[in-house]
Amino acid sequence: MSTTTATTPTGPRPPRPAAARRASWDRRLYWVATHSLGLGLGILFLLPIVFVLLTAVMESDQAMTSSLWPEEWHLENFVRVFEEAPLHLYLFNSLTYSGLATLGIMLSAIPAAYALAKLRWRGQTLFFLLTIAAMMLPPQVVVVPLYDLWVRLGLTGSLAPLIVPYFLFDAFSIFLLRQFFLTIPKEYLEAARIDGCNQFQVVTRVVIPMAKPGIVATGMFCFLFTWNDYFGPLLFTGENRDSWTLSLALASFRGMHHVEWNLTMAATALVMAPVIVLFVFAQKSFVRGITFTGVKG
């Protein structure tokens, strides 16, 4: 241990000889350098969001100058954007899409992920590989026949083509939930079976309570993805303004009534806000979920 103190500053250290004092100085300098670099990077990442917020409360004339700090704080800009465009309608559509999609994966992806992680059946590996393939392939690959299908059902222009798939198959959610379910020890499931639980009860009474953080993370990713989705709404609801979601509407906001930049940034901040609030409250689940999507052997 005494030989390693030079590279591991943490942990209990034995009393140091005088020669190590100089090394300790170097280490403090290194500490300051890395920490200021880290903090600097963090601030750099935050800066664009800060500029958006500052511009959002400026007067429209000031937003067209290069000033960075608002002369007067016009908090009412956040209300005015609702007068410029029917944002409440788009908000309702976004919530419908994201909310129902998240409900959908709970019903469809949990059982599928359980069957993939904890049961043994023929074709299991094949289906898992197909799920990964579906997760990785660009949505544009399958979009022509899908659009054709929804046109025939007369449902383009509504939110149905966006929501319905989540009640059946969402590759990413199945993949992520499977990764979480794999970490549940087999013994718990066996114990439940011995106690007389059928498979359905094993899922509802053991798997779901034990994998709660994973399920929460998957739900939030689904919410995030659908909230941020632009291609899906553009494709299926583009023709019908009443079904637009916030992401889609925001992109048109700037040109709508020759809206000013301050209002555009206010709308931008409003669309960003929910996901950021969601993240602040559930950081741990997010980070765990992301780490699980990477390849951790």
Place this chain on the structure above:
Amino acid sequence: MTATLGRAKESVAPTLEGERARRSRRRRVTVLAFMAPALLGFLIFFGYPLIATLYYSFTDYDLLNPPSWVGFDNYIRMFTSEPLVATAAWNTTWLVVVLTVTRVVFALGVASVISRLRRGVGLVRTLCYLPALAPPAAATLAFVFLFNPEFGPVNRFLRLLGIEGGLWFNDPAMSKPALTLLVMWGSGELMIIILAALLDVPQEHYEAAALDGAGPLRRFWHITLPSISPVLLFGVVNSIIFALQFFTQAVVAASVAQGAADVAGNTKTIGAPQNSTLTYPIWLYVQGFRYFNMGYAAAMAVLLFLVSFAFTAVLVRQLRKASDVQEAAR
């Protein structure tokens, strides 16, 4: 549990044999019940459209009239007589190369810095990850404003340094680099994956190397990189596929920078300026869903499928190796 039952097979009484058959039937019913929605969904939303895309790619189809068979016409047109598909393919290739390299290298760099921190890791990680959550449409809008040639904070800052900033999203030579900056800003997800891998590298390896006299650079090259190579490969493949489907940011940037009134119905601003942001998926979208050349769009989709599939296959193989390791560890 089931394994022990199987091994004891010879010694069990015939009544138990019947019990076993009933149980295995019940298990099959369970699997089927659990998998039914996913199987159905996979067939409807993935299996069928994949095959149908291939069929449509050999037809002329405008959604109103039934598809008519045209053989390889769409493919021939794609490769010979249509300059914009070549532009789109070139733009996407540019993005695949530059976006992937910058995104992975940048994420690795930032993650390395964060991994050295002893305090405030959580705070810095949070700050770096936040932009990744912003809706792409909103983030793009913000960047078009930040990079506004006249009054954007970026050019203002550059002016302070005595540099005349560019036209960014209004300059065909700078629109793709500007989009790349936007993507780097939002690469927090990859950063967290790499950070997790970096923190997993056993400290003893570094200590041993330090004793052998290896400097920081050699340690990074000989220990860090090999240890996290599976995650880096994941990052590379993931970024390539991300670049292959690059759509939202390019469409929104082009339209907002031009001050267009309606993104959804507007083909005039798409690719602006001068088709420099016209990516392959965007041209596919325009052909299929603006001009209703569904057959042609399907042919473009088939080519996109082949390229993406090649990269996906690499990842699947690698994931499979990782899951074998997991299996062995259980």
